Amino acid sequence: MADLDTLENDQPLLVAESLSKSYGRIAACRDVSFALYPGEVLAIVGESGSGKSTLLQMLSGQLAPSAGQVSYRMRDGITRDLTTLGEAERRFLFRTDWGYVHQDPAQGLRMAVSAGANVGERLMAVGWNHYGRIRDTASDWLTRVEIDIARIDDAPRTYSGGMRQRLQIARNLVTEPRLVFMDEPTGGLDVSVQARLLDLVRSLVAELHLAVVIVTHDLAVARLLSHRVMVMKGGRVIETGLTDQVLDDPREPYTQLLVSSILPP
């Protein structure tokens, strides 16, 4: 794979510089900087209230930072500051080059329309108009996320939690984005369903060479999916590094606490 060789030289896709967000006197996120490269999976871990969701919202341009900036290298190779993008440009980015997988699939899906339409809609938004091709591509994606195509015309409200989450992933990936944000994607699922979803996400990420920013409080998810991890506490990044290094040799007291709190399998 050529991209592995060029990985060392190529340019970052997403760059965060000194990102901060405060609500009045409360600092939700303080001075976060990092660069994410194509094909790289970064996990943001930490407990509730650590600022990881605030950070994810800023990274995905849904929340304006109080200080700092986020820039993204567009498909034309030009790196743009997200705040300078117009609303239409940002929406277009979200429909094409980005994906966003919500913890609650109901937030990322249209629950009353068919599964096929949920996937096909993203294609229509980027200009596809041939019904047969849209349907074929949608069925192809349902198969890839292990949904029986006999269910293509059913609405996701008739689906189980795990199926909904897989459908949400199909809807996000059908436009072949380069960057996907995931907010606790396995959060509301049974353990057995979680394992299946994680496997699926792991193989799709590798196959499609996706860059991913995943927010999770589950260190097992971080270990399975991510190359790098950032540990957040009180709005700050307190430790960062290679995932297996941070989890096997944690340095900070809080990271040691997190790691030691994992129940043995």
Place this chain on the structure above:
Amino acid sequence: MTAMIDVTDAKKTFTMHLQGGIELPVVRGVTFHVNPGECVVLSGPSGAGKSSILKMIFGNYRCDSGRIGIRHRGALIDLATAEPRQVLNIRRSTIGYVSQFLRAVPRVATIDVVAEPLIVTGMARTEAQQRAGALLHRLNIPERLWQLPPATFSGGEQQRVNIARGFISDLPILLLDEPTASLDAANRAVVVELVAEKKRQGVAMVAIVHDDEIRHLIADRIVDVTSFAAAA
């Protein structure tokens, strides 16, 4: 000869913040090198820090000070200070690691667990699976198990899957953490053979082996880890 691994004055201490910040010195002054085609065995009693040294060479444990020199694509790189992305690149194309236990992903078939290191470096799936199958055969894993995930296998079977996964790539450095611990005599002999083949290919290896007989068969040089013991 140009060393593949050149460790200089490496030091490792664990600080246990949850136990009142107690410091556990592991090793200090770790200095040795490994040439291509050579197998260096780390010796010393349990707890002497052998696995920690191996993990530092893989970049899994951080190093407090000193240098972990790794020859990667012709250049000597200090793994102790390398960026995470670089460490990942070095692992993909330079350092292989056979851990004590298999950490397999649920649901993935044994044949794919073994073939994966080749697939991520660009080999076609069918060819990678053929090589994986050949290696599983040699390690006496029956073909009827190949499509099953290794999670339900016995300890010895899992370790052989792990060995196959570690030996399948043609990487210039290979780290072995007790590769023969739970194997029977026949399979131990296969591992000895595999190590000899790697030596002939010029692979630099560092191994931890408790079995004296195996150590005698694979070691070109022994590095006594007790000399690196950090005074508590």
